[in-house]
Amino acid sequence: INTAILTIMLASSSVMLSCKDNSKQEKRPNIVFIMSDDHAYQAISAYDNTLINTPNIDRIAKEGMLFTNASVTNSICAPSRATILTGKHTHMHGKVDNVFPFDTTNVTFPQLLHDAGYQTAMFGKLHFGNNPKGFDEFKILPDQGDYYNPEFITNKGDTTIMGYVTDIITDLTLDWFDNRRDEDKPFMLFYLHKAPHREWLPAPRHYKEFTKKTFPEPATLFDDYKGRGTAAKEAEMNIREHMTVSADNKIYPEIAKELGIEEPSEWGYNVFKSKYGRFTEAQKAEWDAIYGPINEEFKKQYPSMSEEDFMRWKYQRYMQDYLGTIAAVDENVGRLMDYLDENGLSENTIVVYTSDQGFYLGEHGWFDKRFIYDESFKTPLLIKWPEKIEAGSKNNVMVQNLDFAQTFLEAADVKAPADMQGESLMPLLEGQPEKWTREGVYYHYYEYPGFHMVKRHYGIVTEDYKLAHFYYDIDEWELYDRKKDPMEMNNVYDDPAYEKVVKELKEKLKKLRLKYKDSEELDQHFIQKYKDRGIIKSD
Ligand code: SGN
Ligand code: CA
DSSP: OHHHHHHHHHHHHHHHHHHHHHHHHHHSOEEEEEEESSOOGGGSTTTOOSSOOOHHHHHHHHSSEEESSEEOSSOSHHHHHHHHHHSSOHHHHSOOSSSSOOOTTSOOHHHHHHHTTOEEEEEEEOOSSSOOSSOSEEEEESTTOOSBSOEEEEBTEEEEOOSBHHHHHHHHHHHHHHHTOOTTSOEEEEEEOOTTOTTOOOOHHHHHHHTTOOOOOOTTTTOOOTTSOHHHHHOSOBHHHHSOTTTTTOOOHHHHHHTTOOOSSTHHHHHHHHHHTTSOHHHHHHHHHHHHHHHHHHHHHGGGOOHHHHHHHHHHHHHHHHHHHHHHHHHHHHHHHHHHHHTTOSTTEEEEEEESSOOOSSGGGBOSOOSSSHHHHBOOEEEEOTTTSOTTEEEOSOEEGGGHHHHHHHHTTOOOOTTOOSOOOHHHHTTOGGGOOOOEEEEEEOOOSSGGGOOOEEEEEESSEEEEEEOSSOOEEEEEETTTOTTOOOOOTTOGGGHHHHHHHHHHHHHHHHHTTOOHHHHHHHHHHHHHHTSSOOO
């Protein structure tokens, strides 16, 4: 009898416990983490409406908070994503570049949320080299993925889905909401766009519209890099010199060859052919109807184009396609936001919109990213959470992608591991910026030699200054006065007027390196890996 009573008591207490747990869990917020790939803040109208209107992305800021000073710790795809997941600088989680695989023994915040009872799902582009851990469900693009008729890796095998990637990622997400979301649990959803990553293929409904537009040129489109160091001069990301006329500007390889245009490499032609080769006959016909006449017009004009005209033409082609892909991202973010509203999910859901880094839209004559300079260092960040964040608020403090993990863990009432290196954004979200004490942030870029040839560098960024050390095959320092020279045109490192500033910042940088456990030895360790791989020849 005693055993029977005990069993009943135990059973009922566990029912009570689980009821209690459920009511507690219901209060924990859902998290929707929206990230696009290479989405420059200059191309979100909540920041600047010169280039494009993004009413749906802007809704997140209107109903929440716009961060004007958010940045990444290493401006490149996979390292940024690994930092977001682990809450650590790239030298600590080890994924310092797009080259080497992510070490899956790292603890990521989705694993911790999953252990704490969250339902977890990921749809879209992860770009990691391996599958994410801690997810109940994922459907991710292999590597960079494709814009048209993309393949997906899922936890139930691989599949190809016909159509346009940005629409498909949203369809997959809404299908999960409708059919597999567990209403008894809070959820953590990663909704990750491939767009607007290079080679910028918009959906037909948008290329029809955007190829007719003309965009204002940035003031520094014809930058000659005179006021900068060797790294800016030697980087291979100038629109005129390094952007391909075929893959990037969508000139058919036959026409480019006929005109005698020398591509930076055969690569441009091959990428064009492989992307165009994915189209169905109907997609090809729609494409040709719009891009065919652009090609014909270019054929007529190119022979008499000056170098300047060519730069201008390439910039316009670049913007038309890049921004065209963003139009689809914005529409689809709207679909998701509407779904949350219509299903009573908006109130207790944190919605984040960000990118894996910033991007150059012709500033300094560039495309791509990687540098500590503002357009690539900064990243868009908009957060909405009606329960906590005052609608329409703005925040100017220096936050980083390093801070997401601890923020989400705190929001979910889960203790963050002691070795995470960010800071929870909770005080900022709750309108208590005085609790935020960070004075400067640390940055370190590694992928050199590699695509676009941006040299290895690390540095410190404060509200007023930016100090960077470019190393490995050079030893150069750069200092920018962010207030007086917001476009970062003049390196004032050797200017005697800044002697004191240099001294102080070097001291602060040294302290940050120590705090985050970065060092000369680690710099050498990551160079050695390139030697072992044969990317760098051993001396
Ligand atoms: C590709 C791009 C590069 C880009 C890297 C890294 N070329 O190699 O322009 O810098 O990816 O991008 S592409 O035309 O082949 O796409 S990242 O976002 O994945 O880091
Ligand atoms: Ca990216």
